Amino acid sequence: MSASRRRRTRPALSKGRSAGFTLVELMVALTGGLFISLAVFVLARDSGRFYQRETRLANATISGLLGFERLRADLGRAGFLSSPNVFRDPRLCGIPDGTWPLGLRNLASIQLTTPAVKYAALTANGRTPPVITLAGSYGSSDVFGAKIVRDGNNTIFELATREGAGPLRRLGNTGMPDTPAMTAVFPLLRVLRIVQNGKQYYGQIVGAVGGAQPTVTINSQPQVQFRSGSAIGCGLSDAVGSGASAPAINVVNFIQYAVRPPQTPTAITGYKNVFTTSADGPGETDRTELTRVELGIEGQVLDGTEEIVAEYAVDLNVQVTAVTSTTGCCDPNLGVLSPGDAIFSTFTGPVFNTLNTPELIRSVRVRLGVRSREADRRGNLSNPANQGLFRFNVGSGLPEPFARVRTFQADVALHNQADILW
Numbered sequence: 001m002s003a004s005r006r007r008r009t010r011p012a013l014s015k016g017r018s019a020g021f022t023l024v025e026l027m028v029a030l031t032g033g034l035f036i037s038l039a040v041f042v043l044a045r046d047s048g049r050f051y052q053r054e055t056r057l058a059n060a061t062i063s064g065l066l067g068f069e070r071l072r073a074d075l076g077r078a079g080f081l082s083s084p085n086v087f088r089d090p091r092l093c094g095i096p097d098g099t100w101p102l103g104l105r106n107l108a109s110i111q112l113t114t115p116a117v118k119y120a121a122l123t124a125n126g127r128t129p130p131v132i133t134l135a136g137s138y139g140s141s142d143v144f145g146a147k148i149v150r151d152g153n154n155t156i157f158e159l160a161t162r163e164g165a166g167p168l169r170r171l172g173n174t175g176m177p178d179t180p181a182m183t184a185v186f187p188l189l190r191v192l193r194i195v196q197n198g199k200q201y202y203g204q205i206v207g208a209v210g211g212a213q214p215t216v217t218i219n220s221q222p223q224v225q226f227r228s229g230s231a232i233g234c235g236l237s238d239a240v241g242s243g244a245s246a247p248a249i250n251v252v253n254f255i256q257y258a259v260r261p262p263q264t265p266t267a268i269t270g271y272k273n274v275f276t277t278s279a280d281g282p283g284e285t286d287r288t289e290l291t292r293v294e295l296g297i298e299g300q301v302l303d304g305t306e307e308i309v310a311e312y313a314v315d316l317n318v319q320v321t322a323v324t325s326t327t328g329c330c331d332p333n334l335g336v337l338s339p340g341d342a343i344f345s346t347f348t349g350p351v352f353n354t355l356n357t358p359e360l361i362r363s364v365r366v367r368l369g370v371r372s373r374e375a376d377r378r379g380n381l382s383n384p385a386n387q388g389l390f391r392f393n394v395g396s397g398l399p400e401p402f403a404r405v406r407t408f409q410a411d412v413a414l415h416n417q418a419d420i421l422w
Contacts, residue, residue: 057372060312061406064370067290067310068408074134074255074292075364079109079416081137082193082252083200084359087351090422093199093225093234096352100222103254103299104191104202107135108358109417112318112339112348115258121286122259122314125392129259129316130339133295136416137193138253140185142167146216146249148238153220155203155236157194157249158213164246168214178210186216189296191252194224196236197245201225204297205251216249254295259288259313267291267306286395289313290368314392314405315369321411322347323360323421330421334362338386359420367409377402 021029083089086107087096096105111133122128145164146157159168161176171177171185186192186208194201203218218224227235236247262268290313294305317339324335324343337344349356371392378400381390388407395401 056374057404057406060370060372064310064313064368064406064408067313067370068368068410070292070309071257071290071366071368072410072412074138074257075110075132075366075412076415077136077138078134078414079136079359080141081143081250082109082135082416083107084109084417084420085351085357086202087353088357088359088422089200091198091200093201093236094222096222101204101297101299103295103297104204104222105352106299106350107191107202107252108351108356109136109414110134110348110358110361110364111350115260117260119260119286119288121392121395122288124395125314125389127259127315127389129313130318132257132316132318134255134257135252136255137250138255139187139251140167142170143195143248143250144168145246148236148247150226150238151217154206155218155224157192157216157218157247159215159249160246161213172210176210176212177214179208180210182208182210182214182216186251189298189300189302191254191297192216192218192249193252194236194247194249196247199234201236202252254297254299256293256295256301257309257316258291258293259316260291261288262291262306262308264293264301264303264306266304267293267308271308284373287312290316290370310368310370312371312373313368314371315367315389315407317367317388318348319365320344320347320361321363321365322357323362326421332421336365359417359422361414361417363411363413365409365411367407369405369407371403371405373403375400375403377404 083092086092086105112130113133114128115131118128144167145160147160149156149158159165161168168177169175171181186205188205188207190205192203192205194203201224202222203224204221205216206219207215207217209215225235227233227237262271289308290310292307292309294302296302319336319338321334321336323332325333327333337347346356347358347361351358367388369388371394375394375398377391380393380402383389388409389405391402392405393401394403
């Protein structure tokens with residue numbers, strides 16, 4: 001047989017051996033597996049990033065909703081067991097003058113002011129959220145019966161321990177409250193409201209003592225007016241009976257909401273851990289919150305009362321529905337007023353020595369906007385006039401500088417001012 005026709009046969013595989021991959025096949029398989037692994041990794045990374053972004057937005061939504069509900073509840077309580085306008089109130093015995101503490105002589109159910117400090121991030125986004133100051137009984141819903149005892153320049157109110165002592169016994173958990181419990185309800189630097197025979201009086205709390213005979217003390221700033229004899233008129237009477245009823249007292253608080261960083265030493269220390277890594281995230285150094293703080297009788301911020309109600313707040317706006325005129329003797333005409341309206345400050349400005357009329361506000365439309373912690377959008381969205389933000393530019397300089405914003409809005413009726421037309 002010639003060599004050209006000689007058959008070349010492949011050696012038979014020995015028993016127990018199998019065919020393997022060639023080097024080319026192995027390289028192709030490894031390369032394909034690498035591409036699949038990269039695709040899975042990218043998909044997992046993007047899914048994780050999407051989950052984190054949506055979680056941050058969900059956290060912002062929940063935080064904003066809780067803070068908004070707190071704000072809405074406080075707005076609805078404005079004017080409770082207080083005066084909607086102390087300067088015009090016909091039930092007030094006496095007229096506020098320059099000797100009254102600053103906050104007390106401007107006592108009103110709701111006031112709006114321009115913030116004293118402008119924050120760069122808010123200004124860059126065209127936002128100047130107002131400062132909302134509310135007045136009412138926010139510490140307790142109880143009214144306490146009392147007996148008047150004059151003590152030099154001070155006036156002491158001995159709280160009723162028998163008849164009508166239900167609120168006092170609730171405060172003391174069925175017994176008489178101790179001094180810490182009394183101080184918690186009647187703290188210093190707050191306003192005490194006294195009602196007797198349909199007339200109202202206001203004083204500055206300088207002491208509260210518990211025990212067998214709980215007492216609350218006010219000083220002479222402002223000077224409380226007294227009357228002599230038993231004739232019914234303007235002035236407190238410490239002679240109960242013969243036409244004079246026992247007085248009832250309660251505390252009036254000033255509550256202030258604003259979009260800003262914490263400002264009091266206690267709050268800055270308490271929330272320090274929230275801000276220790278503020279430089280790590282885009283826009284964190286300029287972050288603002290919705291804060292709630294209590295003011296003293298002079299209008300000063302009280303340390304130890306400040307709270308962060310909603311984190312990353314970036315927008316706050318208020319419109320009011322108020323009685324703008326009356327038809328005939330008593331039919332009110334209502335109008336919805338925005339901050340840009342010329343007469344808006346007539347219903348929301350300071351009341352001392354002015355004709356401003358916050359008592360004519362019937363409802364408040366409030367809007368709160370909060371952003372997500374980090375920016376995750378490349379482009380902005382145009383915002384309709386007089387409406388909330390869709391995007392907030394954190395100014396981070398990153399390819400995605402815009403954070404998403406969630407907005408909450410509600411109309412809050414001021415029930416404590418219903419039917420007031422004076």
